[in-house]
Amino acid sequence: MFMSFWQLFLTNFRMLYRNWRGLFFNIFLPVFLYLAISKISGNAPGSNTITYSEYLLPGIIAMTIMQTGIFSLAYWLVDLKARGVIKRLLVTPLSNFEMLGSLIASRLVLMAIQIGLIVSIGIWYFKTSIPGSGLAILLLMIMGGAVFLGIGFAVSSFAKTYEEAAPITTILNLLFTFLGNIFFPTNNLPVVLKTIASKLPVTYLAEGMRNNFVQEWTLKQTLPDLLGLGVWLVIVMIILRYTTKLKQD
Amino acid sequence: MIQNARRTSLIHMGYNIRMQKNEKVIIVKDLKKEYKDVQALKGVSFEVHRNEIFGILGPNGAGKTTTLEIIEGLKQQSSGTCNVLGLDNLTQSALIKKRIGVQLQSSEYLNYLNLEELLILFASLYKEKIDPIELLKHVGLEDRGKSVVKSLSGGQKQRFTIATALVHKPEILFLDEPTTGLDPQARREMWDFIKELNKQNITIVMTTHYMEEAEYLCNRVAIMDSGKILKMDSPEGLIASSNRLYKLSFFVEAPMPKDFFNQFKSVENLKEEYPKVTLDLGDIEELPAIVQKLKSSNIEYKFLNLKTAKLEDVYLHLTGHAYSEE
Numbered sequence: 001m002f003m004s005f006w007q008l009f010l011t012n013f014r015m016l017y018r019n020w021r022g023l024f025f026n027i028f029l030p031v032f033l034y035l036a037i038s039k040i041s042g043n044a045p046g047s048n049t050i051t052y053s054e055y056l057l058p059g060i061i062a063m064t065i066m067q068t069g070i071f072s073l074a075y076w077l078v079d080l081k082a083r084g085v086i087k088r089l090l091v092t093p094l095s096n097f098e099m100l101g102s103l104i105a106s107r108l109v110l111m112a113i114q115i116g117l118i119v120s121i122g123i124w125y126f127k128t129s130i131p132g133s134g135l136a137i138l139l140l141m142i143m144g145g146a147v148f149l150g151i152g153f154a155v156s157s158f159a160k161t162y163e164e165a166a167p168i169t170t171i172l173n174l175l176f177t178f179l180g181n182i183f184f185p186t187n188n189l190p191v192v193l194k195t196i197a198s199k200l201p202v203t204y205l206a207e208g209m210r211n212n213f214v215q216e217w218t219l220k221q222t223l224p225d226l227l228g229l230g231v232w233l234v235i236v237m238i239i240l241r242y243t244t245k246l247k248q249d
Numbered sequence: 250m251i252q253n254a255r256r257t258s259l260i261h262m263g264y265n266i267r268m269q270k271n272e273k274v275i276i277v278k279d280l281k282k283e284y285k286d287v288q289a290l291k292g293v294s295f296e297v298h299r300n301e302i303f304g305i306l307g308p309n310g311a312g313k314t315t316t317l318e319i320i321e322g323l324k325q326q327s328s329g330t331c332n333v334l335g336l337d338n339l340t341q342s343a344l345i346k347k348r349i350g351v352q353l354q355s356s357e358y359l360n361y362l363n364l365e366e367l368l369i370l371f372a373s374l375y376k377e378k379i380d381p382i383e384l385l386k387h388v389g390l391e392d393r394g395k396s397v398v399k400s401l402s403g404g405q406k407q408r409f410t411i412a413t414a415l416v417h418k419p420e421i422l423f424l425d426e427p428t429t430g431l432d433p434q435a436r437r438e439m440w441d442f443i444k445e446l447n448k449q450n451i452t453i454v455m456t457t458h459y460m461e462e463a464e465y466l467c468n469r470v471a472i473m474d475s476g477k478i479l480k481m482d483s484p485e486g487l488i489a490s491s492n493r494l495y496k497l498s499f500f501v502e503a504p505m506p507k508d509f510f511n512q513f514k515s516v517e518n519l520k521e522e523y524p525k526v527t528l529d530l531g532d533i534e535e536l537p538a539i540v541q542k543l544k545s546s547n548i549e550y551k552f553l554n555l556k557t558a559k560l561e562d563v564y565l566h567l568t569g570h571a572y573s574e575e
Contacts, residue, residue, distance in 0.1 A: 007373035011359055011366070018361035084355030088413075091321050091351040092374040093343050 005098045005105075012106035016072075026068060027114055034060045034118055037183075038126055045185055050214050053126040057118065058209035059182035064114045065141065066176055066202050069148025070155065070169055073107055077156035078165045104149055111145050132212025136222035140212075143229040144205035150236035151201075157243035176202040181210070204228035272299040274421055274452050275320060280329035282315055282476075289315045291476040292329070297421075302443070302453045304467035306460070306560075308568060312476040313456040314354065317423055320454075321351050334420060347375060350414030350422045350451075354429070356406050358398045364409060365394040368416060375417035388412040388442070404435030408442060415446075422446060424455040428462060440465055460561035470560070472567050479567045484560045491563045493517055493529035496556045497536070500524045502549035509546070513539060529558070 017023060038053030045055070080086050089099060122128040130137070151172065159165035179186060179193060180202030186194055197203055208225030211217040275297035282290040290312045297303045305313045318324040320331055322342035331338040333345045358367055368381040385391045388408040393401065401409060407427055414422060427443065428436040436459075443466055447453050457463055463470050464484045471481040480487060488494065504523050510516045515531030516539075530536065536555065543550050 003376055004373045007370050011362060011370050014366070015359060015361045080359070083357035084353060085357050085359060087323065087355070088351075088353055088358070089374070090323060091346060091349075091353070092371065093346045094374045 004094055005102050008094075008098060008102035009105050012102055013109065016106065016110055022072070026072060026110065027117065030060055030064045030067075030114060031117055031121065034121065035125075046187075051126070053122065054128050054214050055210065056183065057122045057126075057128055058213045059180075059206050060118055061115050061141070061209060062144065062180065062202055062206035063177060063182045064118065065111055065144045065205065066148045066180075067173065068107060068111050068114065069145060069150075070152045070172055072110070073103065073149055073152030074155035074159070074165050074169055075162065076103075077153070078159050078162055081156070082161050100153075107149055108145055111141070115141065128213070130213055132215060132217035133219045133222060134212075136217065136219040136226070137209055137212050139219075139226055140205055140208045140222065140229065143226060143233060144201070147201045147205075147229055147232045147236055150233065150240055154236060154239050154243055157240070176200060179203070181206045199228070201229055201232040204232070273297070274299045274334055275303075275454065276330075276332040277316070277320070278330045280316065280319060280331060281327045282312075282319065282324070283327045289476055290319075290326070290329075293473070293476070293478055294329075295471050295478060295481060297452060297454055299420075299452050300447070300450050301468040302447050302455065302466050304463040304470040305454070305456045305473055306458065306463050306470050306564060307456075307473035308458060310475075311473040313473055314425055315476075316473070317425055317454070317456060321349065321423055322346055347417065348420050350411075350417070350419030352407075352410050352414045352422070352424045352427060354425045356398070356410040358413075361397070363395045363397055364390065367398070367409075368413060371413045372416040377417050379416055384412050384416065385409075387415070402435070403431050404438060407431065407435075407439060411442070411446075419451065421452045421454060424453060426456055426458070428457070428459065436462070460559065460564055464560045472564055474568045480563075487560060487563045488558050491558060491566065493531060493562055493566060494558050495530040495533060495536075496527065496558055496562065497530050497539070497554070498525065498527040498556075499550045499553040501526060505548060506546070509542070509548075510539075529562070530555075 016026070034053075034056060038051075038056055041052035041056075044050040044052050047055070077086075123130075155165055155168050155172075159168060177183075179189075179197035180200050181197070182202065186197040186203075189197060204225045208222050208229075211225075212222060273296045275295075277296070278294050280290050280293040281288070293312065293316055295303075305316060307313050315324065319326050320333060320338060322338060322345055325339060334348050336345050338345060359370075362370070364385060365381040368379060368384055372379040372381075382391055382394055385394055388411060390401075390405060390409055390412070393405065398406060398409065411422070411424070411427070424443065428439050431439060440462065443453060443455070453466075455466070467484060469481065469483050470487060472479045472487070480490075482490060501524050505521060505526065510519055510528065513530075513535050515535050516528050517531065518527075518529040520527045530539075540553070
């Protein structure tokens with residue numbers, strides 16, 4: 001089992017790093033955004049003690065996890081399904097576990113590389129410190145990765161073609177980016193939007209990480225955010241249970 | 250030369266004699282497949298013997314691909330049974346997949362991988378380690394190992410697709426319309442390649458809608474239409490069983506009398522499109538009498554042409570009837 005899992009993992013990874021456009025959007029764009037916005041900004045909104053680069057760092061990480069989870073997986077799977085590649089794999093003895101497991105593992109490694117790069121720039125270039133719980137941050141990232149990869153799978157189950165997947169992912173991206181506490185706080189939004197924003201998975205991820213990145217926050221204090229992501233994970237799993245279908249009728 | 254090299258490489262790859270005469274490697278009984286509002290298969294039954302090339306022939310929508318996909322484990326039947334190499338397709342699908350090779354109609358692959366990497370990947374899915382160059386040599390693509398699939402010609406792409414289906418030395422190879430979209434030369438090369446594979450004791454089950462292909466390659470052919478098998482036999486047997494063994498045509502100077510052919514019992518499918526007359530002739534013994542009558546009736550004729558019927562004629566006859574039954 002390990003042989004095919006490893007080869008598929010390698011394959012997925014080769015496809016990621018040989019795709020220069022994908023690499024630009026997955027790796028360079030988040031880094032460039034982080035560098036550019038941090039350089040031209042001063043303090044974080046409503047704070048005299050935290051710089052905007054410190055405020056932005058967890059937000060950019062959350063955005064990267066979200067986009068890698070949803071975009072790269074959804075488009076990838078939709079493309080493979082539409083071109084008949086999944087069907088070709090299904091006539092081999094490959095198990096669903098190996099196929100999906102290798103896809104998830106390669107995305108998690110990609111996320112780790114993206115996050116590692118952004119955090120390194122934050123620490124070495126912007127002199128950001130991380131006073132909170134490292135374990136809490138790690139758990140948030142893993143949970144967030146699982147939730148957004150799950151959403152990516154769900155999108156690929158609903159959409160049969162790229163044209164069908166594009167509007168779904170665009171709406172999700174818009175919703176999560178603007179209401180997810182990524183670039184700015186959502187405190188001043190109208191009550192309804194503020195309530196919606198507070199329940200989004202990306203908000204739990206960004207806020208949970210921000211608390212640990214800028215304050216001496218503990219794992220215990222991060223539990224509500226982890227719980228929020230946990231609830232989302234259950235919801236996504238239930239959706240996947242009824243929508244994911246690799247085999248045909 | 251190339252064929253000899255291919256044969257040698259196949260033997261090196263471990264294809265050995267596994268053949269048992271008349272052993273049934275696929276037994277399909279009363280296979281039915283229903284979708285919400287369509288009955289794709291209406292009780293399909295056939296058997297495939299080891300080391301034969303079995304063809305499923307039919308127009309688009311006849312149920313050929315659905316039948317193959319059920320055998321290959323991609324779909325499940327609504328009713329009926331399907332046994333492959335002694336294994337049940339519903340309960341032992343994973344074991345079947347290890348022993349069969351499949352070439353699907355679509356020959357798309359994962360992007361950004363070269364041919365060698367793709368072959369290594371496909372071999373790993375069967376827990377096999379292979380020398381990709383050896384396999385590429387076998388399909389005549391040894392110099393394209395570092396190329397991507399996109400850069401291959403249609404014929405090369407199809408040969409590579411078959412190579413991916415051979416990574417684990419399957420006993421049965423399923424080919425779904427293997428020459429669709431190929432130019433005549435590439436199609437001929439593919440036919441030789443398929444024959445060569447079969448010589449190495451690989452049972453081949455293929456679908457096609459090219460009559461010439463089925464006639465050239467297949468030991469037995471099942472003609473399918475509207476989810477049913479209309480007839481099944483060797484191409485020669487199918488032609489012989491038809492009462493339209495010969496096709497006669499000639500040109501006339503003036504329209505012929507309407508009842509001219511009435512006395513000839515084996516004449517069918519008469520078409521008088523002045524100045525051309527065509528007809529199917531079941532009994533060759535009637536030909537001299539027809540010629541004699543043309544002469545005695547003072548009917549000027551020229552370009553008299555007699556052809557042996559082909560599988561295509563049988564196919565058109567059978568599927569034509571099927572369409573009119575709908």
